[in-house]
Amino acid sequence: MNTSPHTPANIVKRMTEAGYTVAIQSIYYTVLIFTFFAFIFDFGNVGYVYTISSNAARLAAQDAAKNVDMQWFIDNQEIRLSPDALTRAQEFVSGMTDGKMTVTEVSLSPDKHFITLRAVAYAGLPVLNSLFGLQPVEIPVQAFAQPAYGISEEGQ
Numbered sequence: 463m464n465t466s467p468h469t470p471a472n473i474v475k476r477m478t479e480a481g482y483t484v485a486i487q488s489i490y491y492t493v494l495i496f497t498f499f500a501f502i503f504d505f506g507n508v509g510y511v512y513t514i515s516s517n518a519a520r521l522a523a524q525d526a527a528k529n530v531d532m533q534w535f536i537d538n539q540e541i542r543l544s545p546d547a548l549t550r551a552q553e554f555v556s557g558m559t560d561g562k563m564t565v566t567e568v569s570l571s572p573d574k575h576f577i578t579l580r581a582v583a584y585a586g587l588p589v590l591n592s593l594f595g596l597q598p599v600e601i602p603v604q605a606f607a608q609p610a611y612g613i614s615e616e617g618q
Contacts, residue, residue: 515583
């Protein structure tokens with residue numbers, strides 16, 4: 463009985479085992495690379511939405527700071543936001559974020575030194591959602607601005 467590792471049957475067996483190993487490794491690495499690209503793409507999208515949303519929130523807070531209720535200020539010498547501040551802020555950010563952001567609050571601080579805008583942005587995970595059904599990520603966004611009040615026309 464010939465048990466040499468160099469017999470034709472043993473050589474074919476080793477070549478077959480090596481072929482299975484290469485096939486399994488190539489499938490494994492392909493899945494691993496696809497998974498990394500999915501994470502990079504989806505979490506890059508989350509970062510992008512956060513950047514756009516925080517910029518939109520800052521601009522909306524500055525816009526709200528310009529919309530102080532002037533008649534109330536003239537009559538009472540007290541700063542108050544205009545009644546439609548939340549609606550205006552939502553319209554402002556909707557145009558910049560394609561409706562991916564909802565303004566939840568526009569308020570004046572108790573000491574009336576700054577305006578706070580709070581919002582929630584939703585960032586989708588396209589690849590992970592299509593594979594695993596993951597829902598969009600909810601990103602809280604907050605911005606501040608100082609109220610602009612006083613002289614509203616040039617030369618006064």
